[in-house]
């Protein structure tokens with residue numbers, strides 16, 4: 048199939064998206080500039096800070112021994128448990144000395160043209176994809192500003208400041224992972240021009256959000272922010288019998304479907320962040336996209352011939368109906 052011209056490799060200025068490249072129908076609020084960044088971080092009150100402290104304490108009961116060592120070290124280096132929602136300026140100053148990254152505040156927006164059936168469902172989104180990629184390519188991590196409430200303390204689908212900062216930012220202190228995130232941002236524009244955003248999105252999902260790491264034979268840890276920012280999935284992803292655990296293969300993962308509102312039936316495991324970096328940066332994505340049938344994906348429960356399987360799951364949780372069915376995360 049025809050593909051659009053190669054994007055320029057200069058990431059210093061915002062990309063021009065050619066006509067025909069899909070971008071989500073988001074309206075930029077008037078007070079934001081072209082970079083879509085909020086001029087400053089939200090001010091939090093004492094209730095907000097107490098919610099952060101309680102979420103932090105809850106995670107610290109389940110993370111030791113289950114979270115990747117690099118993540119735990121990142122928490123400590125950035126002192127994310129110092130009390131209250133962290134200040135993005137302080138975080139950025141510390142990150143800058145470690146890996147050259149910063150954390151920047153972005154708004155939560157409701158797109159106005161997304162229709163499902165008869166009703167308009169407000170799907171909260173952050174910033175347009177090409178702007179998100181642009182920030183990553185420049186080592187800026189766009190983080191949500193708002194914090195969940197007591198009513199949504201246990202489960203919230205949209206990424207709040209706890210998910211974004213507690214879940215993602217500690218990994219940015221790891222030099223190799225920090226480089227991987229930047230390369231991911233650079234790869235984004237290419238995927239958009241090939242109309243293969245869904246494939247690249249699967250890679251983000253199964254690494255940055257839900258990745259597992261084998262630190263030593265049999266010692267599986269989580270490094271994905273989607274796992275590490277909630278209490279249930281940490282134990283399920285690392286220890287439960289239900290999910291498949293399969294060694295990461297970039298081509299395979301980019302052909303794999305995923306769910307956004309339930310525990311994953313399958314996780315992909317890396318041996319090291321060097322392995323993740325090399326598998327991604329050395330893959331010729333032009334060739335991959337040319338050979339990728341746009342309509343085809345593997346089901347997220349599938350185990351296929353090429354898989355190097357660490358644990359073939361019983362899929363009991365998923366087969367019993369998953370979230371909402373009362374199934375236990377076993």
Ligand SMILES: [Fe+2]
Pocket residue numbers: 206210211214215256272273
């Ligand atoms: Fe996330």
